[in-house]
Amino acid sequence: MVIMSADVTKEVKMMAEKLVEKGLYKSQSEVVRDAIRQLALKYGLKETNVEKMRKKVAAASKRSGKTLSQTVREIRDES
Amino acid sequence: MKYIDTSAFVKYYSEESTEKGSDRIKELIDKAKGGEEILITSIMLIGESVSVFDKWLRLKLLEKEDFTELLAIFTNDIKELTAVGGLVLEGINILLITASIDYIVKYGLSLNDSLHLLSALLNKKDIEEFICSDKQLLNAANKEGLRAWNPED
Numbered sequence: 001m002v003i004m005s006a007d008v009t010k011e012v013k014m015m016a017e018k019l020v021e022k023g024l025y026k027s028q029s030e031v032v033r034d035a036i037r038q039l040a041l042k043y044g045l046k047e048t049n050v051e052k053m054r055k056k057v058a059a060a061s062k063r064s065g066k067t068l069s070q071t072v073r074e075i076r077d078e079s
Numbered sequence: 080m081k082y083i084d085t086s087a088f089v090k091y092y093s094e095e096s097t098e099k100g101s102d103r104i105k106e107l108i109d110k111a112k113g114g115e116e117i118l119i120t121s122i123m124l125i126g127e128s129v130s131v132f133d134k135w136l137r138l139k140l141l142e143k144e145d146f147t148e149l150l151a152i153f154t155n156d157i158k159e160l161t162a163v164g165g166l167v168l169e170g171i172n173i174l175l176i177t178a179s180i181d182y183i184v185k186y187g188l189s190l191n192d193s194l195h196l197l198s199a200l201l202n203k204k205d206i207e208e209f210i211c212s213d214k215q216l217l218n219a220a221n222k223e224g225l226r227a228w229n230p231e232d
Contacts, residue, residue: 025143034147041151050152053145054094054101060140061097068089068098069212069231071131076189076213 006032080117080167081107082199084211085127087230088120091156092149100212100230107210107230108156111165118160119167119206121198123191128153169198186219199225 008016016028025031061067090104110116129150136146160166171194179193188196196219199209209225211217220227 030143034143037144038147038151041148050092053149053152054092056141056145057092057135057149058094058097060135061093064138064140066135066138066140068093068131068135069086069100071134072086072089072127073213075127075130075134076191079189079191 004032080119080202080205081208081210082195082202082206082225083107083118083120083124084195084209084213084216085120085124085131086212086216087210088124089128089131090212090230092153103230104210108160111160112156112163114163114165117165117167119169119199119202121195122168122170123194124168125157127191169201175201182219186215186222188215188219192216192219196220196223 016031019025019031020028025034057068087100087104090098090101091108093101095102107116111118132141132146132149135141136143141149157166161168175194175197179190179197182188182193182196183190192215196216199206199220200223203225206225209220209227210230211220211227212229212231217227217229
């Protein structure tokens with residue numbers, strides 16, 4: 001990790017605090033990291049790699065024994 | 080034109096080794112992206128797919144960063160597919176919801192299952208195959224005269 005400092009308005013700082021308070025992020029640093037990642041995706045600076053993602057999904061599937069198709073069924077049964 | 084249910088579409092984001100039928104779905108969706116195939120589905124597929132990814136995040140099967148990226152990949156895929164005409168999204172209205180009640184009662188389906196089935200039946204004459212990986216919905220589709228196909232088989 002490296003340190004990056006930035007000037008933000010009180011409003012932006014409060015929004016970051018609220019996102020942490022709500023439990024969506026562990027820290028304000030994580031809020032900033034995710035916001036920058038999303039901006040990079042939005043502006044095409046980061047290549048999305050579907051093959052890499054498939055490997056992660058498959059690994060999660062292997063660990064949990066769950067599949068995406070089965071989760072569709074679960075969600076439909078829950079609703 | 081082929082109808083694709085969410086249970087089949089989401090296989091695009093996994094691998095054959097853990098999610099049976101993934102290879103067939105990859106081939107199908109990639110063909111649709113290339114303009115060689117036309118798929119149709121209910122607009123519900125978008126919300127249902129995001130719910131699946133969200134559930135995996137909540138179950139801690141996916142990291143927040145991976146979830147964000149998966150969502151971006153999925154959104155781009157939907158945009159790309161619809162832009163090239165490879166995916167037609169059937170809308171939902173009050174009449175469709177009302178009509179879906181018949182199939183809920185007839186086959187004991189959930190509302191979402193029933194809306195997918197009805198969305199396919201409304202386009203029955205143009206649909207060659209009903210692609211789905213849910214046995215209950217496949218069974219109902221078969222009984223309604225759709226040529227149902229499970230990519231897992």
